[in-house]
Amino acid sequence: MSLVVSEAVQVLSRTPATLRALLTGLGEEWVETDEGPETFTPRDVLGHLIYGEETDWIPRLRIILESGEKRPFTPFDRFGFRAQYGRAPVDELLRRFAELREANLRDLIALDLQPPQLALRGTHPELGMVTLSQLLATWVAHDLTHVAQVVRVMAKRYEDTVGPWRAYLRILQ
Amino acid sequence: MSLVVSEAVQVLSRTPATLRALLTGLGEEWVETDEGPETFTPRDVLGHLIYGEETDWIPRLRIILESGEKRPFTPFDRFGFRAQYGRAPVDELLRRFAELREANLRDLIALDLQPPQLALRGTHPELGMVTLSQLLATWVAHDLTHVAQVVRVMAKRYEDTVGPWRAYLRILQ
Numbered sequence: 609m610s611l612v613v614s615e616a617v618q619v620l621s622r623t624p625a626t627l628r629a630l631l632t633g634l635g636e637e638w639v640e641t642d643e644g645p646e647t648f649t650p651r652d653v654l655g656h657l658i659y660g661e662e663t664d665w666i667p668r669l670r671i672i673l674e675s676g677e678k679r680p681f682t683p684f685d686r687f688g689f690r691a692q693y694g695r696a697p698v699d700e701l702l703r704r705f706a707e708l709r710e711a712n713l714r715d716l717i718a719l720d721l722q723p724p725q726l727a728l729r730g731t732h733p734e735l736g737m738v739t740l741s742q743l744l745a746t747w748v749a750h751d752l753t754h755v756a757q758v759v760r761v762m763a764k765r766y767e768d769t770v771g772p773w774r775a776y777l778r779i780l781q
Numbered sequence: 782m783s784l785v786v787s788e789a790v791q792v793l794s795r796t797p798a799t800l801r802a803l804l805t806g807l808g809e810e811w812v813e814t815d816e817g818p819e820t821f822t823p824r825d826v827l828g829h830l831i832y833g834e835e836t837d838w839i840p841r842l843r844i845i846l847e848s849g850e851k852r853p854f855t856p857f858d859r860f861g862f863r864a865q866y867g868r869a870p871v872d873e874l875l876r877r878f879a880e881l882r883e884a885n886l887r888d889l890i891a892l893d894l895q896p897p898q899l900a901l902r903g904t905h906p907e908l909g910m911v912t913l914s915q916l917l918a919t920w921v922a923h924d925l926t927h928v929a930q931v932v933r934v935m936a937k938r939y940e941d942t943v944g945p946w947r948a949y950l951r952i953l954q
Contacts, residue, residue: 615810619935622803629798630928635791735945742944749943752936753952755803756929762792763925770922771915772908779926 613721616744621713623751624706627654630758631698639698641765650758654701655689657754661708663688665747666715672730672740673719680731785914786894789921794886796924797879800827803931804871812871814938823931827874828862830927834881836861838920839888845903845913846892853904 609617631639631650642649648656668681693701719725726741763779774780782790804812804823815822821829841854866874892898899914936952947953 615808618808618811622807625802626799629802630795634795635788637788638791732945735948738944738946742942742946745939745942745944746946746950749936749939749946749950749952752932753950755932756936756952759925759928763922763929766918766922769915769918771911771918772905773911773915773919773922775908777919777922777926779922779929 609717609720610722610726612726612741612744613716616748617713617717619748620709620751623657623755624702624709626755627657627705627758628702630755632702634698638762638765641761643761643764648757648761650761651698651701652689652694653754653758654698654705655693655696656686657751658693658701658705658708659689660684660750661705661712665743666712668730668743669716669719669740672728672743673725675730677729677731677737680733683733782890782893783895783899785899785917786889789917790886790890792921793882793924796830796928797875797882799928800830800878800931801875803928805875807871811935811938814934816934816937821930821934823934824871824874825862825867826927826931827871827878828866828869829859830924831866831874831878831881832862833857833923834878834885838916839885841903841916842889842892842913845901845916846898848903850902850904850910853906856906 631654634650639650642652663682664684671679671681693704696704721740726739726744728740729737730740730743732738760779763777767774767780770777770780804827807823812823815825836855837857844852844854866877869877894913899912899917901913902910903913903916905911933952936950940947940953943950943953
C-alpha cells in the first residue's frame with residue numbers, strides 16, 4: 609500500500625469503533641441533542657456518514673479513475689440520509705456504518721493506488737479541479753470533523769451547567 | 782443515582798474506550814502530531830487526562846464535601862503530567878487512564894450525591910465560587926473538549942493535503 613493510502617486507512621478504519629464506544633447505549637438526552645435548527649444531532653452524524661459511504665467517497669474515487677476531469681462528481685446531499693436513516697436507532701446506524709466502511713476500505717485497498725493514480729484529477733461540482741489524493745485526505749478529515757462535531761454537540765448541553773468554567777473550555781467557545 | 786450524576790457517568794465512563802478505539806495501534810505520525818509550540822499531541826492529551834484523574838476531579842469534589850468554600854482547590858497544572866507520563870507509550874497511557882477513571886467513577890457513585898450535596902460550594906483559585914454540580918459538568922465537558930482536541934490535532938496534518946476541500950471542513954478553520 610502506498611504511504612498516503614495506508615495513513616488514511618489507519619484513521620478511516622478506526623472511526624466506526626470510535627463512534628460506537630462514544631454512542632452505543634448512550635441516553636437519548638445525549639444522542640438527540642443538537643446546536644439549533646438545521647444542525648446535526650449525534651444520531652444525524654451517523655446517518656450522514658453512512659450516506660457518504662453509499663454515495664460519496666468510493667463513487668467519486670471511481671469517477672476519477674474511470675473518467676478523470678471529464679465527468680464532474682454527482683453533488684453530495686448533506687441531508688440526503690434523512691429519507692432512509694432519519695429515524696433509525698443508533699445501534700442500527702452504528703452497525704450499518706461499520707459494515708459499509710469495512711467494505712469500502714476493502715475496495716480501496718484492492719485498488720492498490722500508486723502515485724500516478726493518486727495524482728489523477730477529477731472535477732468537483734463547486735470546487736473545480738481536485739486530485740484523487742485530496743479526495744482521500746478529505747475522507748479522513750471529514751471523519752475527524754464529524755467526530756469533533758458529535759462531542760461538541762454533546763458538550764453544548766452543559767454550556768450553562770459548567771458555570772464559570774465555561775471560560776476555560778474551548779469546546780464551548 | 783441522581784439524574785445529574787447518572788448523565789455525567791454515562792459520558793465519563795465512555796471516554797477511555799473512545800480514546801482507545803481512536804488511538805490504539807495508530808502510527809506515530811498521528812499520535813505525535815501537534816498544533817505548534819506548547820500545544821498537546823494526542824499522546825499528551827492522555828497524560829493530561831490521567832493527571833486530572835489523579836489530582837483534579839475527585840480531589841476537588843472531596844474538598845467541597847469536606848471543607849466547602851473555606852479551602853480553595855489546589856491549582857491544577859495543565860502540564861503536570863509531563864514528569865511522570867511525558868514519554869510513556871500510548872497503550873500504557875490508555876490502560877492507566879481507563880483504570881483510574883473506573884476507580885474514580887466507583888468512588889463518585891458510592892458517594893450517592895443528592896441535590897443538597899450537588900448545590901454545595903467550593904472555591905476555585907482563579908474562578909472563585911463554584912458548585913459541586915458545576916464541577917461534575919466540567920469534568921464531562923473537559924473530557925469532550927479533549928476528545929475534540931485529539932481529532933482536531935490529527936486533522937491539522939491534512940490541512941494542506943485536502944486542497945480546495947479545506948473550505949468545507951470546519952475542523953480546519
